[in-house]
Amino acid sequence: MELTIQLGGAHEGRLLQVQVTQRTDIGNRPENQDAVGHKLFGDWLVCALADGAGGHRGGQLAAALAVEMSLSAFEQSPTLERSRLLELMQQVNQNILHQQTTHPDCSDMHTTVCLLVINQRSAQAVWLHVGDSRVYHFQQAVLRSKTRDHSVLQWMIDHQQSDGQASRNALYTALGEQNEHLHMDVTEPCCLLAGDWFLMCSDGLWEHLNDDELALLGTSLWCAEDCNAHIHQLAFNRALGRADNLSSILVFVGEGGAQFG
Template identity: 35%
Template sequence: MSILSAARTHVGHVRTHNEDDMLEHPVAGIWAVCDGMGGHRGGAMASHLVTRTLAALPVPADGQALLTGTLGAIADANAALQAHAAAQEGDICGTTIVALLIHDRHFATVWIGDSRAYRWRQGRLERLTRDHSLVQERIDQGEITEAEAETAPQRNILTRAIGAAPQVEADVRHGALLPGDLFLLCSDGLTRLLSDAEIAEEMTRPTGLCDRLVDLCLDRGAPDNVSVLAVTATDFPDADAQTVRLPMPPDD
């Protein structure tokens, strides 16, 4: 199949440095967005460390190897950031990650933190990730609504991040890939300013998608770094086949 991707990142109108980092590694089947935390050096170093570790992964033999390698790279990056924090006397730096893995005719999303993945399929937008944040926990417990979460004072507090604890667990979601599926990976610099409905409206027009989304954030003040990465798969061989072997492991 042919896989097309485009990406754009911007420091925004308030921050003086960009702590986001992105990876496009089509040979291995990995695309990722990371949003660093911990100040200029710490956050940028953390996000770049993760993308650099993923970029070093070899071409996988199958979907299981791709997923296992990605999770292993995240664990290695977490250990390195923990060691860095110890050397700096507890000065913790970390990063979120949202990654898209594609092998054969299947995909997996892997995430930690509040960077998100969306899929546009046959005229419908679906959020594939669920934020690891205090606000999301409050939503899940029925304490606040999705609308109230947009202005909640604790919306910046994450419950998971690479580098924040000795062990970190990623969530994984996977499924079959269909011709024309359009995926969007983004940092929270986008989702703090645009609603899912607004994102859906823009995804109806794939050409220039990343530029339009970033420009919308800039028009609204862009108080944070904003990064977007779009991936779509086309030209499927035997696209009408009914039976497909799943190379990704089953959900728990």
């Protein structure tokens, strides 16, 4: 599935041009447990991506709920404030916990989530994540930042511990945990410039592409409607028949790639 939308907003007297494309593919898995979505309302753009896990249909339901409820809750109370974004996501988590109790076959469902918020009037962005679905922020071909995975492996690297048995896929936090055990990271608002672009993606995509490749692909395929498709196909080919679900949302800020030539 792929969807493209062209947006416009005010920034110092000029329109803030933003293009959004999203895509999700099943890969070589029996079902797609990823979910993607975005909404534009007023001066706001909000994008959400989730990668679910937990038994038959459990991951699929958890991811779909995370995206749908995140977008709906944000639309009711849009904000760039860290504390309010954390409260919003805790509300989403409570709803997932409630679904665990009402759907016995999904009692172990969990999901990652990442959320990108852009205010077109102020030309500011913030992003939030739980788990190992990532948000990359590029300025043209330069990686400005990327989220840090909430994985056991990343924790061990951060704490200079080595364990050959640590799985890259093992997470220490995700939606579906009690709020007191839930860990979420939220950035401070940053000002957007023409040439900025964001990639939100599940681990089925980023595990097959390094930062330099993503920077090159994004800038060379700037604003192209098939940019997601190209990146997904490359990751799918490299998976050699063992591709996980692959999902991405690309957000380009500016009027096109010609200015970077």
